[in-house]
Amino acid sequence: MTPGAEIACNPSPSPAHLLLVECPDRRGLVHEITGVLFRHQCNVTSNHEFVDAQANRFFMRTEFLGDVEASEILEETSRLLPAGGTARLAPRGKRRVVVFASCEHHCLADLLVRHAFNEINAELLAVISNHETLRSLVEKFGIPFHHVGHEGRTREDHEAAIQKRLAALQPEWLVLAKYMRVLSAGFVARYAHRTVNIHHSFLPAFVGAKPYQQAFARGVKVIGATAHFVTERLDEGPIIVQQVIPVDHTHSAADMAQAGRDVEQIVLSRALKLVFEERVFLHGNRTIIFD
Amino acid sequence: MTPGAEIACNPSPSPAHLLLVECPDRRGLVHEITGVLFRHQCNVTSNHEFVDAQANRFFMRTEFLGDVEASEILEETSRLLPAGGTARLAPRGKRRVVVFASCEHHCLADLLVRHAFNEINAELLAVISNHETLRSLVEKFGIPFHHVGHEGRTREDHEAAIQKRLAALQPEWLVLAKYMRVLSAGFVARYAHRTVNIHHSFLPAFVGAKPYQQAFARGVKVIGATAHFVTERLDEGPIIVQQVIPVDHTHSAADMAQAGRDVEQIVLSRALKLVFEERVFLHGNRTIIFD
Amino acid sequence: MTPGAEIACNPSPSPAHLLLVECPDRRGLVHEITGVLFRHQCNVTSNHEFVDAQANRFFMRTEFLGDVEASEILEETSRLLPAGGTARLAPRGKRRVVVFASCEHHCLADLLVRHAFNEINAELLAVISNHETLRSLVEKFGIPFHHVGHEGRTREDHEAAIQKRLAALQPEWLVLAKYMRVLSAGFVARYAHRTVNIHHSFLPAFVGAKPYQQAFARGVKVIGATAHFVTERLDEGPIIVQQVIPVDHTHSAADMAQAGRDVEQIVLSRALKLVFEERVFLHGNRTIIFD
């Protein structure tokens, strides 16, 4: 009960352009890149840059307004970058996403709600699951639910069946929202750095199976969750978001799993917001995040 | 992607009895109360006690198993308490709850999901709103949605219309999930200490309207949310849960409102879990929470 | 016990120049200011800018290296700013600081240790206290301790005695490290925005006396501390750093006070680091912090 609403529902997304640059660092880059925008009479509404001094690498994310041919901006910017640099303009629509789930609902439900209320820059094309459990939840929100069971199938067969679904859906991104099957290296490679996973520990602690059981056995006083890009090596891809919560001796492994759900949900939703708004640069096995 | 699920869906609720005691403190209370349970061959599975030494008041929450007439336990316990003490057994079913909402969805959606997956000890009887905005969300989950508009009505008329709904529903608890109307003292009094509100600031900072605007104007570096019991005096009832998140100069009031949503949702859901599991004792304007 | 030290003791301070700009916003400022540095062949090692879009105000903090006459950089930058703008170069030595304390040691001890190990950009000229309690602590570290008792003196007399000390010491900054006397408006005005105070609550909750008593009485579930600039109005100056910790029903007011000490100490030390490294811009009653 609080008088006076403060939030307009569903603010329309910004019509700004988004320029993303990375290149070897050298003196004057900010001056020169902002010069391109200045000459085209664009207005920079948000700008972030970062130099990794050790690696001599420059990163920049610039939102700008202006009645321009964005491709001209891109071309002029690209021309002034040192060799080994790249500039790109972010696509302006929503990212096309397929979500994988198993039988836990919390991360998936959170995405469905945020999607329904237009809070993430993504179009959920479908949910693929190896269980029927979450069909009813997904279909409530009008999103197609594809059950691709793994029972009685080899991993190759199972993944082939999933690939067939993906071939039809043509997603740009995969999200593993508590998907409890290990994907093969070959599968992962097709979507490397385009797959976001939520792992229920603060990596690199407790890689692999049953992190909460491991956490309980080790007697830790904090547990956490990690959203990361999936690479060929399980749980070793670049980390996007991590968060922890305290636990104590009264928590069984099952209690930890329950307490961990909220943090998993928050961490995944935060990571997807960052990724789909093009706020994350990959830099080796690390991420640069302009928030 | 993590091999091996750790969580069984929807664990069945514990069949334990729950004894709740408060009374003036005196020597030997724990010994005597546990003696009652011991004589009846009950097994204490969880026990919390607290003594407010300054106020000389004793509080105890005991979960126990046993094939007993619970009413005998209650009677024997009541008999040994000092004057001014009370013992009660928690009802074993779910709490009957009506939720009030306006046009923000996040707290409500969270409750609907947790309810759907049996995560809170509550039966959602209905959602009452002064806007139509959230009907579609609520009805997805099969919960009745009652629009009781306030436009063109006096507060008295509006509240009378709501009361009529409540009379039919007979809830034990009201939850104000970002309900943006101030309820009259008379209305509130009927459900005093049986209404839980989420206020979007860390009370007592920023009572009243537009807490995020106030927080922005004051230039604070943390914002937060407070779940509290509603009493006759707006925003001054006993606090159940509070949590904060950091903000900085880049946050406009609107950014704060957006960042605050996640913490509001977590704080309310946490408070309701505690309240509906009978983990909260009122003690003047303070709460004792056995978690 | 960990093999291999990772920290060199007392890294020498950076020899970088530090340019601080604020002005009405207009298109191209970053481009033009970085252009000045580029033409002088300076290397920007760290750059932060922020535009308050609502107030149309631009802020920039730039660290740069270069074998230049810094005054030329300053002059050229100043020339290109819109009317109402200012540019300045931060002084390169340490800030001259006098600390006020009463009888609590924790914030003061923390500053003394950090000063002794060269961790803050400040020279502690003296500690002034209305009690003798902390003399031994202060003198251990070779810092002059001036007892200026308030007993049997009017506030005017007491402040005049303090002013006499300050006149001799000529500090740039005052730090109130749990100083338990209210300073007069006149006194404060002399050092307005050059005095940093630690208040033991998350302002604006619990302004004034005995915040922990107030927090206990209100039954809050978090307590905190606020470092802020002192202005004429007690506890209402611009906030620099805030942090909180959870408390529960087992905490008496005295327990809260004890639990709060660590957070007070961290918050003050963090604020002073920011202020003395010129990372804090004042903007009305708010602060912009480039960290």
Add this chain to the structure above:
Amino acid sequence: MTPGAEIACNPSPSPAHLLLVECPDRRGLVHEITGVLFRHQCNVTSNHEFVDAQANRFFMRTEFLGDVEASEILEETSRLLPAGGTARLAPRGKRRVVVFASCEHHCLADLLVRHAFNEINAELLAVISNHETLRSLVEKFGIPFHHVGHEGRTREDHEAAIQKRLAALQPEWLVLAKYMRVLSAGFVARYAHRTVNIHHSFLPAFVGAKPYQQAFARGVKVIGATAHFVTERLDEGPIIVQQVIPVDHTHSAADMAQAGRDVEQIVLSRALKLVFEERVFLHGNRTIIFD
């Protein structure tokens, strides 16, 4: 600047007795143990119990007041425990402690200040260091400083020289306050479960050398610190306290090390408070903490 002090300096320690019990769980233990105290007319001022249901083990920590022969309480309690149980009364004086340090000052300085102001239940007998760096700090506080250099010595010789010091000092506890040498298994075994170490990561992430370098390389978004008992296996002893802080791509490994200092200091100081107040029970490789 806050009117009215809230904290009395150096509150005298409680004259309460402290009974510590652990044993196989069975029905009625709380009732029976509190019965002993009740019959002796003791007043329980604080009581914590915990049952590890999986391991069927009961733990209890009880503070009580009463003009009794504590040894009688102990004897009667011991008599009623199941086989395999132990009861003990905590010694009432301060714990005798030797601190090991190398060249980082922050954890050590924190202990010295807390010791000087009587904030921890410990008497610091001496500081032993393999460097001369911190002699001046330690001697300011009137604590003996023993330099036992490791250069030009085998580990055996070095540890023998330390042992000689310890033999003279007869400490009950060792604290490794950023001690940067690995102790041999034999050395550790002599003080197993009586040595507390601060490790600068959230274990089990980043065991071994250079945790901040490892954290940087892995690109984590939180770093932390762990206080734990030392056992024969490096970094694998029971965890007492853990805490984390967020980091991002702007933190070099050196920045992380600096940011981590505050959390190391807090975590160690918190752990020592708990240990020296007998609030920590060991339970296999886990700890039960009654706080």
